[in-house]
Each structure stands twice: as C-alpha cells, then as structure tokens.
Amino acid sequence: MGLNFFKEYSIPKKIFILNNEHIQNIKEVKEVSVYLSQGDNLCNPVVSKGEKVSAKQIIGEPLNDLSCFVHSPINGVVKEIKDFINSKGEKTYVLTIEATEDTFEEIKTEIVYSSKDEAYELIKRLGIMNYEKNLASLYSDLKSVGNNDKLFIRAYDFEPNFLDIILSEENIKGLKEAIKVLKTITKEITFVVAKNSNIKNKVENIAKENGVNLLTIGKSVPVGAEKRFIKTNSKINLINLKALISLGNCIMSKGPSVDETISLTAFGISDNRVINVLNGTKIIDIISALNIDESKISKVVQGGALSGEAMISLDSVIQKGYRALILLDEKLSKEKNENNCIRCGKCARVCPQKLYPNKLVVYGRKRDFENFLKFKGEECINCGLCSYVCPSNISLSKSISTAKVVLKNRK
Helix, strand or coil: CECCCCCCCCCCCCCCCCCCCCEEEECCCCEEEEECEECCEEEEECCCCCCEECCCCEEEEECCCCCCCEECCCCEEEEEEEEEECCCCCEEEEEEEEECCCCCCCCCCCCCCCCHHHHHHHHHHHCCECCCHHHCEHHHHHHCCCCCCEEEEECCCCCCCHHHHHCCHHHHHHHHHHHHHHHCCCCEEEEEEECCCCCHHHHHHHHHHCCCEEEEECCCCCCCCHHHHCCCCCCEEEEEHHHHHHHHHHHHHCCCCCEEEEEEEECCCCCCEEEEEECCCEHHHHHHHCCCCHHHCCEEEECCCCCCEECCECCCECCCCCCEEEEECCCCCCCCCCCCCCCCCHHHHHCCCCCCHHHHHHHHHCCCHHHHHHCCHHHCCCCCHHHHHCCCCCCHHHHHHHHHHHHHHHC
C-alpha cells in the first residue's frame, strides 16, 4: 500500500489521550529488520547470512567508544544483511532475521555496577537508547557525565497519560534499581516534572524514597525546553524517564533491550493505546495484530505530532528509541501548500530557545551556515512549535533540522 508521503501533515489541535490503561504486547512476528546504526550509535555485524541466532544474542558490536551493542530480538536465522547509508552518509547495515521455532537457552547479562566503570560497561552491554538528541545511546550520554555533574531525568511527556501507563508498579521496582546504577556515576540526580503532570505524586514518592532531587516546572513548558528552567553552573545532562525505565527492566530481567514501549495514536481510525513491540517489527505487522483497517490509513508518522517524521511505507520498522507512532486518515494527511513568510513573528514568540526560526530557515536552505550559526541555529531543540503555529504552513522545524544535519556532516 502506498502512503501519502509529504513533508508536512495536519494534526488536530487537541490533547492526545491514550484510551487503554494497560500495555498491549505484540511479540508474534515472522521476521524483524534490525538497523545497526541509529542516530549516533554505530555498529558492525558479528553474524553472517544463514547463521542461527538466539533472542538477546549480540548481532552488532560498537564501531566507536560511544556506541552500544545491538541484539537480536528473536530466535531465528539471518536471512539478509544489507548495506544502509544513514542520514550522515555513513555506511552501516540492516539485518533481516527470519523467526524460527528453535528454542535456545535464554541469554543472561551479568548485572554488576559496584563502580563507575562497571556501570558504564553494563549500560553499554544492555544497548539502551536515550530518546533524546539524535537518538544517542544512553551509554553515550552518561559517558560524558563527570563526578560533580548534575544529572536530570525528564519525567513528563506530550501525551499526558503515556508515562502514567508505563510507570507501573513493576516498572517502578526496576526504576529504583536503575537509580542505583546512576548513583555510581554521579551523586546528584534530579527528576524534572511538570506541575500539572498526572505522575507528579508518583515521581515525588520515588524521589523521596531514593534520595533523588525534584524540580517542578511550569505546565506549558514544551518537551525538550527544560534546560531554560534548570539553574546550575555545571553541565546539564538530561536523560529521559522512559530510557531509565528501560534500564530498570533490563536489570530486572537480566537481559538486554530488545523491545520498545510506544504510544499508538490513530485519529479517526482506531483507539489510541500503548503497545510493546520487538525492535525491527514492521508497522504492517502491528496494524494486523491490532486488527486495524489498513485501507483507512493514509499516512504514518514516527515520533510526536509536532516533530515526527512521515514513514515511506507500512513495511517501515520500529527501531530502538522510537516512542510514538501516529496513524492518519486521508482527511488529516492532506498536503498543505507552503506560502511565503508574512513576518508575523509567531514562530519567534513560541520558540522556547528564543530563536528566530524564520531567519534560520532562510539561512539553512541557502546553506549560509555563517549566519545560521550566528543566529544560534544549533541550539534548536526541534520541538516543532514554530511549524505548528506558522500561518503560512512553512516547514520551519524540518528545514532547521535538515540544516543542522548538513552542517554536522561538513564538520
């Protein structure tokens, strides 16, 4: 099926509410396609075509000191190893693994973190993504944390009840173990929570019981703009609560990260829900498992409503670090014509970084990186608010994001 693949899409201006209170597991798949490069995480394959692999077996080893391991989500046979060029122009690989009924002894990871080096090695072995800045691995982001640096955990989300659903009693147990791991890296840890968050009380209790600080910020702060409200003279290191929950789950199960818990929003097509799927699962397999009518889907967006990216086909797969999937019907996925900027200033007024998106787009599209940097284009957090309010339907956020990638590749 062909999707309506445009650079912009229309999202209703209403709060995302997830209908179910439980996580639905989708683990029955015929095959998975696992990317060995995601964001800043780069790996080489350590298995060959035709080789049998077991679930949680290492199939990709890091190419550099800041990358983490990649594991097979299923028992199966390596069907294909394809070359893949990532957004930075780097050659990497995607492995297709065909499921088999073979059973193997479950692979366990030794859980040791009595020292900082042991904690780093454990997190690297578990292969968890941080869901922040270019999908860096959690290992990569924590590796830069010094003994005296402050570590902040973002405990709120653009979908009001997403974290409430995944912050179950069992996950809270794992979260407490994950905090112990973080404390071997740095002593000062702070939860950042919105004052209107429905998990505020849960987070307060977890912070109090585990000797973690709590910072409450305004209810209207966009996801990713927390740094403006953090008052510190030291470096700000920010990780996502979902990544920390993943770390806790890995510790409790004594195994690496091979699945993702994501929100599925299906406007006018199906109920909104939270699902847990294996890495590398095709979107078409998710739709089939949930009995969603494929004919109603005109567009699929990976990521949030403001800064997500349209997927080319339903054969696209869930990769590590994905946290949201949006299905749109034909009415909501109609193309918007981009008009000339009318210089209304709305984009600048909503920008949490106090930037001028209208200027950055012009400089970015012209590849005028001298002025792009002069107007602090690298400080854009890609929250998407500028595109959301633009009356001329200019794809501001996407254009700035593209310019940042091109600039990074030139360095």
